Amino acid sequence: MSFCKRFNIPETATEALIQFIKLLLIEIGGSNFEEFPGSLYLARNVLGLKDQYHNFAACPKCHKLYNKKEVEEFQQNGNLTVMKCSHVKFPNLTSRRLKQCQTPLAERSTLLYGRIKI
Incomplete structure:
Protein backbone atom coordinates (compact mmCIF):
# COMPACT_ATOMS: atom_id res chain seq x y z
CA MET A 1 0.00 0.00 0.00
CA SER A 2 2.86 2.44 0.65
CA PHE A 3 3.88 2.06 -3.01
CA CYS A 4 0.49 3.37 -4.12
CA LYS A 5 0.51 6.33 -1.76
CA ARG A 6 4.10 7.22 -2.64
CA PHE A 7 3.30 7.58 -6.33
CA ASN A 8 -0.23 8.98 -5.83
CA ILE A 9 -2.03 6.20 -7.68
CA PRO A 10 -5.79 6.88 -7.41
CA GLU A 11 -7.85 4.50 -5.31
CA THR A 12 -9.75 3.31 -8.39
CA ALA A 13 -6.48 2.19 -10.01
CA THR A 14 -5.39 0.52 -6.76
CA GLU A 15 -8.77 -1.25 -6.58
CA ALA A 16 -8.37 -2.55 -10.16
CA LEU A 17 -4.81 -3.66 -9.42
CA ILE A 18 -5.91 -5.64 -6.34
CA GLN A 19 -8.70 -7.33 -8.31
CA PHE A 20 -6.25 -8.19 -11.09
CA ILE A 21 -3.71 -9.62 -8.62
CA LYS A 22 -6.43 -11.77 -7.03
CA LEU A 23 -7.49 -13.13 -10.45
CA LEU A 24 -3.86 -13.80 -11.36
CA LEU A 25 -3.15 -15.60 -8.07
CA ILE A 26 -6.27 -17.75 -8.40
CA GLU A 27 -5.35 -18.61 -12.00
CA ILE A 28 -1.81 -19.61 -11.03
CA GLY A 29 -2.32 -21.03 -7.54
CA GLY A 30 -5.89 -22.28 -7.72
CA SER A 31 -8.09 -22.26 -4.65
CA ASN A 32 -5.15 -21.47 -2.35
CA PHE A 33 -5.74 -17.78 -2.97
CA GLU A 34 -9.53 -17.63 -2.61
CA GLU A 35 -9.08 -15.77 0.68
CA PHE A 36 -6.94 -13.04 -0.92
CA PRO A 37 -8.83 -9.73 -0.60
CA GLY A 38 -10.61 -8.70 -3.79
CA SER A 39 -11.08 -5.04 -2.98
CA LEU A 40 -9.18 -2.14 -1.48
CA TYR A 41 -11.64 -2.03 1.42
CA LEU A 42 -11.02 -5.71 2.29
CA ALA A 43 -7.24 -5.32 1.85
CA ARG A 44 -7.20 -2.40 4.29
CA ASN A 45 -9.23 -4.40 6.82
CA VAL A 46 -7.06 -7.52 6.51
CA LEU A 47 -3.82 -5.54 6.80
CA GLY A 48 -5.18 -3.26 9.54
CA LEU A 49 -4.56 -0.07 7.53
CA LYS A 50 -6.54 3.01 8.48
CA ASP A 51 -6.59 6.48 7.05
CA GLN A 52 -5.10 8.79 9.63
Whole structure:
Protein backbone atom coordinates (compact mmCIF):
# COMPACT_ATOMS: atom_id res chain seq x y z
CA MET A 1 0.00 0.00 0.00
CA SER A 2 2.86 2.44 0.65
CA PHE A 3 3.88 2.06 -3.01
CA CYS A 4 0.49 3.37 -4.12
CA LYS A 5 0.51 6.33 -1.76
CA ARG A 6 4.10 7.22 -2.64
CA PHE A 7 3.30 7.58 -6.33
CA ASN A 8 -0.23 8.98 -5.83
CA ILE A 9 -2.03 6.20 -7.68
CA PRO A 10 -5.79 6.88 -7.41
CA GLU A 11 -7.85 4.50 -5.31
CA THR A 12 -9.75 3.31 -8.39
CA ALA A 13 -6.48 2.19 -10.01
CA THR A 14 -5.39 0.52 -6.76
CA GLU A 15 -8.77 -1.25 -6.58
CA ALA A 16 -8.37 -2.55 -10.16
CA LEU A 17 -4.81 -3.66 -9.42
CA ILE A 18 -5.91 -5.64 -6.34
CA GLN A 19 -8.70 -7.33 -8.31
CA PHE A 20 -6.25 -8.19 -11.09
CA ILE A 21 -3.71 -9.62 -8.62
CA LYS A 22 -6.43 -11.77 -7.03
CA LEU A 23 -7.49 -13.13 -10.45
CA LEU A 24 -3.86 -13.80 -11.36
CA LEU A 25 -3.15 -15.60 -8.07
CA ILE A 26 -6.27 -17.75 -8.40
CA GLU A 27 -5.35 -18.61 -12.00
CA ILE A 28 -1.81 -19.61 -11.03
CA GLY A 29 -2.32 -21.03 -7.54
CA GLY A 30 -5.89 -22.28 -7.72
CA SER A 31 -8.09 -22.26 -4.65
CA ASN A 32 -5.15 -21.47 -2.35
CA PHE A 33 -5.74 -17.78 -2.97
CA GLU A 34 -9.53 -17.63 -2.61
CA GLU A 35 -9.08 -15.77 0.68
CA PHE A 36 -6.94 -13.04 -0.92
CA PRO A 37 -8.83 -9.73 -0.60
CA GLY A 38 -10.61 -8.70 -3.79
CA SER A 39 -11.08 -5.04 -2.98
CA LEU A 40 -9.18 -2.14 -1.48
CA TYR A 41 -11.64 -2.03 1.42
CA LEU A 42 -11.02 -5.71 2.29
CA ALA A 43 -7.24 -5.32 1.85
CA ARG A 44 -7.20 -2.40 4.29
CA ASN A 45 -9.23 -4.40 6.82
CA VAL A 46 -7.06 -7.52 6.51
CA LEU A 47 -3.82 -5.54 6.80
CA GLY A 48 -5.18 -3.26 9.54
CA LEU A 49 -4.56 -0.07 7.53
CA LYS A 50 -6.54 3.01 8.48
CA ASP A 51 -6.59 6.48 7.05
CA GLN A 52 -5.10 8.79 9.63
CA TYR A 53 -6.24 12.27 8.76
CA HIS A 54 -5.57 15.25 10.97
CA ASN A 55 -7.98 18.16 10.86
CA PHE A 56 -6.59 21.61 11.31
CA ALA A 57 -8.04 25.10 11.66
CA ALA A 58 -6.02 27.80 9.90
CA CYS A 59 -5.83 31.43 10.90
CA PRO A 60 -7.35 33.42 8.02
CA LYS A 61 -4.81 36.22 8.50
CA CYS A 62 -1.42 34.60 9.19
CA HIS A 63 -2.23 30.97 8.20
CA LYS A 64 -0.91 29.37 11.41
CA LEU A 65 -2.38 25.90 11.92
CA TYR A 66 -4.18 24.76 15.06
CA ASN A 67 -5.69 21.44 16.06
CA LYS A 68 -9.36 21.71 15.00
CA LYS A 69 -10.66 19.94 18.10
CA GLU A 70 -8.64 22.28 20.35
CA VAL A 71 -10.22 25.31 18.64
CA GLU A 72 -13.74 23.86 18.88
CA GLU A 73 -13.39 23.01 22.59
CA PHE A 74 -11.45 26.13 23.70
CA GLN A 75 -12.54 27.44 27.11
CA GLN A 76 -11.67 30.45 29.25
CA ASN A 77 -12.74 30.46 32.89
CA GLY A 78 -14.79 27.32 32.25
CA ASN A 79 -16.83 28.92 29.45
CA LEU A 80 -16.76 27.85 25.81
CA THR A 81 -15.35 30.78 23.83
CA VAL A 82 -13.83 31.59 20.44
CA MET A 83 -10.09 30.97 20.36
CA LYS A 84 -7.86 33.72 18.96
CA CYS A 85 -4.61 33.22 17.07
CA SER A 86 -1.55 33.46 19.30
CA HIS A 87 1.01 33.61 16.48
CA VAL A 88 3.85 36.13 16.79
CA LYS A 89 5.40 37.00 13.41
CA PHE A 90 9.05 37.35 14.48
CA PRO A 91 9.31 36.05 18.07
CA ASN A 92 13.12 36.22 18.25
CA LEU A 93 13.36 39.83 17.11
CA THR A 94 14.25 41.96 20.15
CA SER A 95 14.30 45.41 18.56
CA ARG A 96 10.52 45.84 18.61
CA ARG A 97 7.55 44.90 20.73
CA LEU A 98 6.11 41.42 20.15
CA LYS A 99 2.51 41.43 18.98
CA GLN A 100 0.20 38.44 18.69
CA CYS A 101 -2.06 38.05 15.65
CA GLN A 102 -5.28 37.82 17.76
CA THR A 103 -7.52 36.94 14.77
CA PRO A 104 -10.57 34.86 15.81
CA LEU A 105 -10.19 31.27 14.57
CA ALA A 106 -13.90 30.47 14.61
CA GLU A 107 -17.29 32.01 15.18
CA ARG A 108 -19.97 31.28 17.73
CA SER A 109 -23.12 29.88 16.13
CA THR A 110 -26.39 30.39 18.00
CA LEU A 111 -28.13 27.89 15.73
CA LEU A 112 -25.98 25.11 17.14
CA TYR A 113 -26.80 25.81 20.80
CA GLY A 114 -23.82 28.09 21.34
CA ARG A 115 -21.27 25.70 19.88
CA ILE A 116 -18.12 26.97 18.22
CA LYS A 117 -18.13 26.61 14.43
CA ILE A 118 -15.00 26.67 12.28
